[in-house]
Amino acid sequence: MSTVIVKYNAGNIQSVLYALERIGQQAVVTDDPGQIRGADKVIFPGVGEASTAMEYLKGRGLDVLLRELKQPVLGICLGMQLMCSYSEENDTTCLGIFEEKVKKFAGLGENGEKLKVPQIGWNNIYDLKTPLLEGLPENSFCYFVHGYYADLGKHTIATTRYGQPYSSGLHRDNFYGVQFHPEKSATVGERILKNFLENV
């Protein structure tokens, strides 16, 4: 089986590769369209800013390529947000794979409590669906770092609460996305990466 990690100008892509190595899996980090198209599994990671990342992807035709992929694709953090329809971060039109929209955390929760933005740390995921999250107990803890969140919607497969509930996982057809960092989420994250490579 071949796995590629999409290389682009968004953050620490290396750590996803190391996480796969820790669970005994190989992957190639590349932005080569042929290699991405030909892979069995595609991981689309990312930490950074949405509009700069989208411009970069468009400049290399990776936006069209990603949308057309037929094999399982896993977006992580910014990768998942870019797979949504739109992000409030610099008013960015995204890939539109998921219809859900990405909004900025307001800094106030629904009960008026003050929230630090970005959210940094471990939070739980619940209402878990799909083989990607198989074997995980409800309320498993994952590591999050983000200032923007995807709304709840029909593609939601995991929910997290920070001020209000939002989508910490999304799924449509062959496309999966998680807001947290499975590569940094201890054994829970390792199980999710394993599920993606073996069950999806």
Added chain:
Amino acid sequence: MLTKRIIPCLDIKDGRTVKGVNFENIRDAGDPVELGALYAQQGADELVFLDITATNEKRKTLRELVNRIAHHINIPFTVGGGISSVEDVSLLLQNGADKISVNTSAYRRPELVGELAKEFGSQCVVLAIDTRQEEDGEWYVYLNGGRVRTDTRCVDWARQAVDLGAGEILLTSMNHDGTKKGFAMDITRTLAESLPVPIIASGGGGTMPHFVNILGEGKADAALAASIFHFKEISIPELKGYLQDQHIAVRI
């Protein structure tokens, strides 16, 4: 819900974990990679590696060590010590660090904070502040591992750095560090309530109730400690169990 973080800190000198008392008297505490992996397995939420020789001897943080850590550890980790440019950070991130912390170099050239935030995002820029409360009651910023005093108030520098793009503050009280008499409650709470970014409290954690105090009443988002973990005075599972019993939200 978002939980409070427990962060073991590994001070590194010549590739070994060390711990000083009040920034002095360094003792050996083992192999950093082994120790880090053990903490991760025990439920540490994050790790901080500080190369304490770096600023003094102008030595770059050991990139190979960072790479080795990244290959063995499945939780986030921060690397600090002697970082003074975008290039330094780029190399550390390429080797697998999730965040970096800057201290003296950022104070000497505050634009560094903005440059790093712009290049890598605020989420990866931790501003470390060593601070001491003096007889006038004010908390002042200290540099170079606590050896150089400045006239800048801790609150002013923290605010400026956050405005420039720092994503977290790692606050070490020199009055409390190494004493095991509890964290600095007032300055931690002041920063936690006035700044929009997480505050990691450091210095003075000696008993489990100290952690309850700083994460509860002290409003810290995370608590960092070194020797109590290294010398097995308190284990992480035991600490987290205690925090949960005391109604502090933690990941178990």
